[in-house]
Amino acid sequence: METYDLFIDGQTCKPAGGEYFESFDPYTGRPWARVAKGGALDVERAVQAAHQAFKSNAWRGLTASARGSLLRKLADLIALNAERLGAIETHDNGKLLAEMQAQVRYIPQWFHYYGGLADKIEGSVIPVDKAKMFTFTEYEPLGVIAAITPWNSPLLLAAWKLAPALAAGNTVVWKPSEHASVSSLEFVKLMAEAGFPPGVVNVVTGFGQDVGEPLVTHPLVAKVAFTGGEAGGIRVAELAARGLKPVTLELGGKSPNIVFADANIDNAVKGVISGIFAATGQTCVAGSRLLVQRQVYDEVVGKVVDMARTARIGNPGELTTQVGPVTTRAQFEKVLRYIDGAKREGASCLLGGGPATHAECGDGWFVQPTVFGDVTPQMQLAQEEVFGPVLAAMVFEDEDDAVRIANSLPYGLAAGVWTENMARALTMSKRLEAGTVWINTYRAVSYMAPFGGYKRSGIGRESGMEMIKEYLQTKCVWIDMGNEVPNPFVLR
Ligand code: NAD
Numbered sequence: 436m437e438t439y440d441l442f443i444d445g446q447t448c449k450p451a452g453g454e455y456f457e458s459f460d461p462y463t464g465r466p467w468a469r470v471a472k473g474g475a476l477d478v479e480r481a482v483q484a485a486h487q488a489f490k491s492n493a494w495r496g497l498t499a500s501a502r503g504s505l506l507r508k509l510a511d512l513i514a515l516n517a518e519r520l521g522a523i524e525t526h527d528n529g530k531l532l533a534e535m536q537a538q539v540r541y542i543p544q545w546f547h548y549y550g551g552l553a554d555k556i557e558g559s560v561i562p563v564d565k566a567k568m569f570t571f572t573e574y575e576p577l578g579v580i581a582a583i584t585p586w587n588s589p590l591l592l593a594a595w596k597l598a599p600a601l602a603a604g605n606t607v608v609w610k611p612s613e614h615a616s617v618s619s620l621e622f623v624k625l626m627a628e629a630g631f632p633p634g635v636v637n638v639v640t641g642f643g644q645d646v647g648e649p650l651v652t653h654p655l656v657a658k659v660a661f662t663g664g665e666a667g668g669i670r671v672a673e674l675a676a677r678g679l680k681p682v683t684l685e686l687g688g689k690s691p692n693i694v695f696a697d698a699n700i701d702n703a704v705k706g707v708i709s710g711i712f713a714a715t716g717q718t719c720v721a722g723s724r725l726l727v728q729r730q731v732y733d734e735v736v737g738k739v740v741d742m743a744r745t746a747r748i749g750n751p752g753e754l755t756t757q758v759g760p761v762t763t764r765a766q767f768e769k770v771l772r773y774i775d776g777a778k779r780e781g782a783s784c785l786l787g788g789g790p791a792t793h794a795e796c797g798d799g800w801f802v803q804p805t806v807f808g809d810v811t812p813q814m815q816l817a818q819e820e821v822f823g824p825v826l827a828a829m830v831f832e833d834e835d836d837a838v839r840i841a842n843s844l845p846y847g848l849a850a851g852v853w854t855e856n857m858a859r860a861l862t863m864s865k866r867l868e869a870g871t872v873w874i875n876t877y878r879a880v881s882y883m884a885p886f887g888g889y890k891r892s893g894i895g896r897e898s899g900m901e902m903i904k905e906y907l908q909t910k911c912v913w914i915d916m917g918n919e920v921p922n923p924f925v926l927r
Contacts, residue, residue, distance in 0.1 A: 438469040439616065441477055441640060442623045444484035445633025450641075451476035458617060461529025461760040462751055464798040468527075470616045473641035475649040478608070481637040485579040485606040486655045488634030494606065499554035506550030506602055509629040510543035516625060517542075520590060520618050522752070527615040528586045529760040529799065530714055531751045538591045545594040545898070548882045549602035552903055556603070565927065567917035574907040576604035577681075578657035581650045583671065585663045586612035586762055587717045590622055592685070595886075595897040596660040597636065603906035607636045608656070610647050612663075614763055616640040643667060651675055658906070661685070662719075665820075665891060672894070683895035683905055685719065686888060687820040688848030690869065691841040692722030692877060693831075696730040698853035699875070704738040706851060706877040707826070712743055712804050713878065715759050716824040717766075719892075720849040722877055724817060725828040726837055732830045736808055739826070740786045743804040749795030760799035761823055767800035770823030774805055777816040782807040782827070812840050820846075834859065834866075842868045847889025851877045870896070 438455060440447040450471040457466035471477075488494050497505075513520070521536030528535075558573035582596040589611055600607055611619040619638050626636050639646050647667075651659050651674045661671045662685040675682045692710045694703045710722025727735045751759030761767040767790075774788055787803030802823055810817050810827040817827050831837040841850060850869040854860050864872040870887045873879060880886055880898070887896035896902050921927060 439620045441471045442638040443481045460526050461762050462799040468617050470640050473639040473646045477639050478649040481608045481639045482653045482655050484634035485608050489606040493632035503550040503553035506546045510546035512625040514543045523618045525751050527617050528762045531759050533754050542594045545598040545882045549598040553602040569914040572911050580605045580607045581656045581659045582609040583661045584611050586615035589615040589618050592662045599903045600906045609638050613642050684893045686893045687719050688846040688892045689844050690722050690849040691724045691726050692851035693726045693837050694735050695854040696728040697855050703853035707739050710877045711826045712824050722851050726831050729830050736828050740806050746804050748791050760801045770802050773821045777807050780814045783809045838866045845891040848892035
C-alpha cells in the first residue's frame, strides 16, 4: 500500500505529528493508501509557504500573461494524466471510472479558460466629478486562499477554485477530503512539473477539525473557498466571520426534477435517472425529488423504475458499470437509515430499498437503486439530502403547485424542468429558486457557466468569466494633477 505525504513549498514532506490514516476503497471496503494526517503545525508551514510565495518575485513578479501560460501548461499535463488521475479517484471514492475519467479529461478546460482570462482583467479610468483629478481602478489578488474540497468530485471541484484563484495571482493551501486525498497529491506534482514556483499551491491532508479549522482561522489566509456539506459550511463561515474573511460556499441541496405532462416522456425518464442514479446519487445537484404532473405520474414513475431496475451495479472500475458503491461506510449506513425512515413514514418502496449484495458488489458498500412513490412534501425523505441512490417521487397538479413544492425547501442548488412548451420552460426558470435551472437536460456544467446555490445551498458562484472577481479586490487610485491644496478640514 502506497504512503502519501503532504506537499508544502514545492516538496513532499512528512506530517509534523508523524501520523497517517488509511484511505478506503469503497468497492473492496479495504484500505488502499496511507495518507498523512496533517495538523495545525503543518497548516502553519503551508500557509507560511503560500504567504512567502505570494510575496515572492517568482510569483508576483510574473506578468499576467506568464501566469496564464503556466495555467495552460498545467492544463496540458492534466490532459496527459487524465486516465491515471481518474483511476486514482475511483479507488478513493468508488465513483465510476467512466465518470471520474470524463471529469478529469474536462478539467483542463478550467485551466485553459482562466489561463486565457489572466491577462484580460482590466481596471478602468473613472471620469470623477472633481476637476484635475485622475482616478482609476485596478484589481489585485487577495493573498493566500484556503481551498477546502469534498470527496465526491475531488479534482473537478478543486479546479473550480484553483484555476481562477491562480489566474488572479493568489496562492493556495488546499485541504482535500480525508476520504479522497490521493488525487490531490498526484495533481500538485503536475504543478511542479508545469513550472509553478514552490509554495504557490500546497496540500495539507487530514481531517476537518485538525486541518480545516486551523486553516480557516489562520490570520494569513485571506479567503476561504469551501465545497461540502451544510454543517461544515456553517462552521467554516462562522470561523471565517471571526477573521472577517470572505467565503465562497458550495453546499448541498434537495433539487427538484419536474416532469410536466407535455414533456418528451422518454427523455425525461433518462434525465430523472441521470439526476439520481448517476454517481450513485452522490452529487450535490442530485435530482432527488421527482415531481411529476398527475396525468403522467404512473407512466413516468413506472418507466423510471423499469430503467433503474436494469442498471448494472458493481465494480466502478469496469467501464460498463452504471451504479457503483457509496463512498464511505458511514454514508452507506446513513442512506439505509433514510430508506428505513421513508418506509416508516409510509412512502411506497417501488424499487430497491436496501443494501445490494449480489456477487458483483464484492465487499463494497452498495445500496440498491431505490425509488419511493407516494412521497408527500412533509416527509423527511422529501426534505433532507440523502446523498445516495434514493429517489422520492411526488405528484403535482399544475405549474403553481410544482413551484410551491419545489421552492418549499430552504435549499436552491439546481432544478430540472421537462416540458415541450418553451413559454412554460421560461416561466418555470424564472419562478424556481435555484442557482441552476436545466430545461430538458440535467447535470450539465461548464467552465463558462456560473454555478452555485440560492438560499442555504451556498454563497457565491464558481466558473464563468465574472467569477474571477471572487478572487480579486478592487483598488481605487486618485491622482491630483492640480497644484492647489483645498481646505484641509473639508472632505474633497
Ligand atoms: P463535508 O462537509 O463532510 O466535507 C467537505 C470538506 O470540508 C472536507 O475536506 C472536510 O474535511 C472539510 N471539513 C469538514 N468539517 C470542517 C470544519 N469544521 N472546518 C473545516 N473544514 C471542514 O462534505 P463531504 O461529505 O465531503 O461532501 C458531501 C457534501 O458536499 C454534500 O452535502 C454535497 O451536497 C456537498 N457538495 C456540494 C457541491 C457544490 O458544488 N455545491 C459539490 C459537491 C458536494
